[in-house]
Amino acid sequence: MRNLIKASTVALVVVGGSLVAVPAYAADLTCSGDLGSQTVAGTLTVPAGVDCVIGGGTVEGDIIVEEDGWLDATSVTVTGDVIATDAYGVSIDGTSVAGDIVAYSADTRGGFLYLNDLAVGGSVEAGGIDVEVTDSTVTGSLNTLAATYVDLLRTSVDGDVSIDGSDFGVSVFGAIVKGGVSVSGSSRDVLIGADADGVADSFGNTIGGGLSLTGNTANLRVASTTVYGGIALDGNTPAAAFGTGVLAGSVTGDYTGEAPGQADGDQSIAVTVPEQGDGELTWSLEGTSNLVDLGVAEERLDHYFADGEIVPIRIQDTRRDNPAWSITAQVSDFTAGGAAVSSKYLGWMPEVFESEGGAVAGPAVPSGFDSGDGLSAARTLAQADAGHTRGSSLVGADLELKLPLDTPRGTYTATVTLTVLG
Template structure:
């Protein structure tokens, strides 16, 4: 489902002996599915192909990693072209991994503008004159206004690097295209509303990209910089925000490992006074010297998954007439984030009422003290949730934030405590604890 939020649910039964937790292992389906939309598209083949423009239909969908963001959050967008309107303009078969797609996503409703997206240099082989395969592109935008934000697919470009460097730009014939996704934002103060957009999502080494920004401090000096994963590159430039906080500047991008562009006030990037990163890829067109061979490799993206150690947790027994804390340790949960993108994750839990012999213990009586550890070398750092009530509304066990490059392995667990009323009828009580990774 592209970068749509993936959810895995593991149900745990609290029962077996007095106040025991018995873990199941039911894996649920993802929470939602991206909506495909069709729209008329005008594509211009490379001049060398000697063929007229192509007017066809593109099938695509837009998905986001968070459909309920807060103002100030950064949302990751995936533009999935299921069926491009264009095809291989030549009779020459194209090999695998020579296509680099870039594009735009149109925002509407509570927030307007465009999101620059870019995809990896990855494709299946394409036969001569055959249809181009589908592809995914990702990018981010910062939420600046509360309300329903609609997302529609926009123009896209297919760059091929084989024998010649060629572009096939495709534009939406009657913009905007149909809405494919909606994110409903809620207000949250204070927020950093700084935002930037790029004039292009790709270029050759040494090309200049136009960076425009808004909501910066009026009169502030703004640094424009390239990013390679989580690290800043040596490519920098400056611009000055006008009286409204807007600016426009140019950044020359030389670093071939560049994955995005940021803008910030001050001596270094910070979430409080920065914007971005916006996706940008450098198309390496360096000629191969005579007698040399160009070697390439590929790193495949994985998935976000979780597993539990053991299948039962026994909480300590309490006495009738006394009651009090029935305690135990949650089985350790291992989270593996091998997606390699900018999105973090959140592991939450909620519990039902504990039912027993003609009585029940309210779900709100269960509390936990979470803990989380990060495996050495992981790009992200795990953060434990707050101590407190789990209840039927749920609470966070652990999470990692969004970033330029995220991922790693993490172990989350918690100290459990069920506050049993003093004169709860004797017997075994059980409930259901559900952990959700998203």
């Protein structure tokens, strides 16, 4: 993998003031496109027809998605609710929503609600749309009405789960529900811990309350599911078919297949272990600004001198088998108006602040004023060998700039380009 981006700016004042970078924040905001990772200090509204993208941002309030709006959020923190009415769709992939998530569409419309790797502090309610909830936790309840289909996968729900009238089926695998589960009125496959042929899935379910299956009119399969309350079956055509691994406090109603075993005990412990993912190699700047200010250069015997530190960089490697990686940097020439000064005069001393991910600092590079090409050529900031410890590392470098005394005065800037290979 090769990940290259212009990450930060180095500013130097030979004579004059310094530069200041101000992070972007906003109050109540109407989204018009890609918001990046900014903080919205209020309500975020996604208006009709707008695709709103948020990556790593925070919304200190509610998110309102209007008709035909599309919310595409990744690693977002929302302190309020997410409410979507007749939206094109809502997709939230990490991190948390403190309140409720509510998404409904009229019966003449479509839409979707996709939640992945998300902590929901309230409840989830949806109707008339596709619903997928995966690898998440819901503190409240989960209720759907006339959803197109519902997939509840490897998710914990503290309250009840109610799924009614899903014309294109229901799948529940790896769910841990402290309350009860009710599935009713589905006209396509209802698969509870089993595939369409009734084979038990490795991701079984644990239900602290009861399991109610009523009025379903298609293939209804239950396997690999423990129900500490009772299983209630009524009006299902054909009757529910039980496979292996079904345990229940009691069963009422018609079913075929294997008789459930007895679910008993004073307490139960449930945990879902997912398949190890491929993981990823990511990095981010750890600072309030991407500006490196070297201040005002000091005149010495035969050169100008300035020093500073790059913005620390956190590297997170969660890839399977822990392959090798490296991060390099190269600096553009310093410019001030029409004047340009080679970046070879900039050198550094890399260092590792945190090494849970097995990072090793790259070699020191002297200023080209003394010898060599400095940071005008790509230089290794840090690296980790194959088989390194899985985790994150925080790396940085001390900068040292030596410029000839005949350098024209001015405020100079240069760009640092970081390249991650792995």
